[in-house]
Amino acid sequence: MPPSDRIPRSVLVLARARLELAHTFRIARSADDFRETIIVRVESGGLEGLGEAAPSPRYGQSAASAESALASLPALLFDDPERFDEALDAAAEILGAEKAALAAFDMVLHDLRGKRLGAPLHRILGLDASRAPVTSFTIGIDEPAVVEAKVREAEGFPVLKIKMGLENDREILDAVRRATARPIRVDANEGWTREEAVEKLHWLEGENVELVEQPLPAGDLEGMRTLAGCTSIPLFADESVRSADDIPALAGVFRGINVKLMKCGGVREALRLIRAAREHGMKIMLGCMIESSVGITAAAQISPLVDYADLDGNLLIRNDPAAGVTHEAGKLVLPPGPGLGVALREGAVLDALRAHARGPRPE
Ligand code: MG
Numbered sequence: 001m002p003p004s005d006r007i008p009r010s011v012l013v014l015a016r017a018r019l020e021l022a023h024t025f026r027i028a029r030s031a032d033d034f035r036e037t038i039i040v041r042v043e044s045g046g047l048e049g050l051g052e053a054a055p056s057p058r059y060g061q062s063a064a065s066a067e068s069a070l071a072s073l074p075a076l077l078f079d080d081p082e083r084f085d086e087a088l089d090a091a092a093e094i095l096g097a098e099k100a101a102l103a104a105f106d107m108v109l110h111d112l113r114g115k116r117l118g119a120p121l122h123r124i125l126g127l128d129a130s131r132a133p134v135t136s137f138t139i140g141i142d143e144p145a146v147v148e149a150k151v152r153e154a155e156g157f158p159v160l161k162i163k164m165g166l167e168n169d170r171e172i173l174d175a176v177r178r179a180t181a182r183p184i185r186v187d188a189n190e191g192w193t194r195e196e197a198v199e200k201l202h203w204l205e206g207e208n209v210e211l212v213e214q215p216l217p218a219g220d221l222e223g224m225r226t227l228a229g230c231t232s233i234p235l236f237a238d239e240s241v242r243s244a245d246d247i248p249a250l251a252g253v254f255r256g257i258n259v260k261l262m263k264c265g266g267v268r269e270a271l272r273l274i275r276a277a278r279e280h281g282m283k284i285m286l287g288c289m290i291e292s293s294v295g296i297t298a299a300a301q302i303s304p305l306v307d308y309a310d311l312d313g314n315l316l317i318r319n320d321p322a323a324g325v326t327h328e329a330g331k332l333v334l335p336p337g338p339g340l341g342v343a344l345r346e347g348a349v350l351d352a353l354r355a356h357a358r359g360p361r362p363e
Helices: 063-073 081-095 099-117 144-153 169-179 194-204 220-227 244-250 267-277 293-300 348-359
Strands: 011-027 032-043 048-053 137-139 160-163 184-187 209-213 234-238 256-259 285-286 326-328 331-333
Touching: 011 063, 032 099, 048 063, 048 099, 048 293, 063 099, 063 348, 081 099, 099 256, 099 267, 099 293, 137 144, 137 184, 137 256, 144 160, 160 169, 169 194, 194 209, 194 220, 220 234, 244 267, 267 285
Parallel strands: 137 160, 160 184, 184 209, 209 234, 234 256, 256 285
Antiparallel strands: 011 032, 032 048, 326 331
16 A cells, blocks of 8 residues: 555645844854744644754755755655654755755654654653753853953853854953853854964963864864964864764864754764764764754753753754743753654744645645
């Protein structure tokens, strides 16, 4: 019997959401007051599967490209729970470089699987929720007085991630240290030259810096190797790492990697990446884009596996369309519900999904 005769047909709907940032989010290469994200909802066998694609211009994606990539997926890929890996392989093939769209598809499948089994994703993966790490809270680049105020506002978080990579790095560090002695992680987002990086890492020594992320452009591994020999601060790859295939070249250059579901294509790929990095003795940070609680909660489900979390994209926005993972004094608290354990809040995104569900099904 063909699958369509024995398996209930799935219905896929998408809604584009405008996530309003609480503060202008400035990093070395960009500044944004809002980011667009795509929320995906699939009804399959009486269950709801949720996912999110937060596209990144850094990786050649936009809300429009993620949306059309997702709409191009045949809905029958969601229909058969027995064909989990096969469906993910097929989607990866169709979506190509649209990794955020692949992440959304992967989240939906994991959510539906958990709901069919009646268990949260972390339990299906054999992970202990009590081992979820503390998340850092990110402070974007700004005028020193604003940075100081933002650091004071983030009092509830024991670790901060400080964005750098422009001319005022030293003033930013001074502003942070006027407000707190807490440990910090620095993210230069590829913003330094080799010479600048040597100088800046030198003055970051002794400033209670846990790690520095992506000091040099992604492709400059030779520069990175030299830099690693000049500092005792662990250097982590973010833009330099996108898939498990990148790991062998990065081992011995970076001490750790930043894994993001939107960058690698979801939970299954993130687990592969983590395994590959561990085999090379590397540390793991789980990071994010500016995302709603759908994407952040999916990442939080695998957070007991990692050394560091930077899962604060949902905390940097004013209008989170969903609710899931929470935190206590910065420590991630995984929701007890099945699957991703995330639900959409009443509001514009849920209204749009309901309206689309009544309309024609995307082809
Ligand atoms: Mg980064």
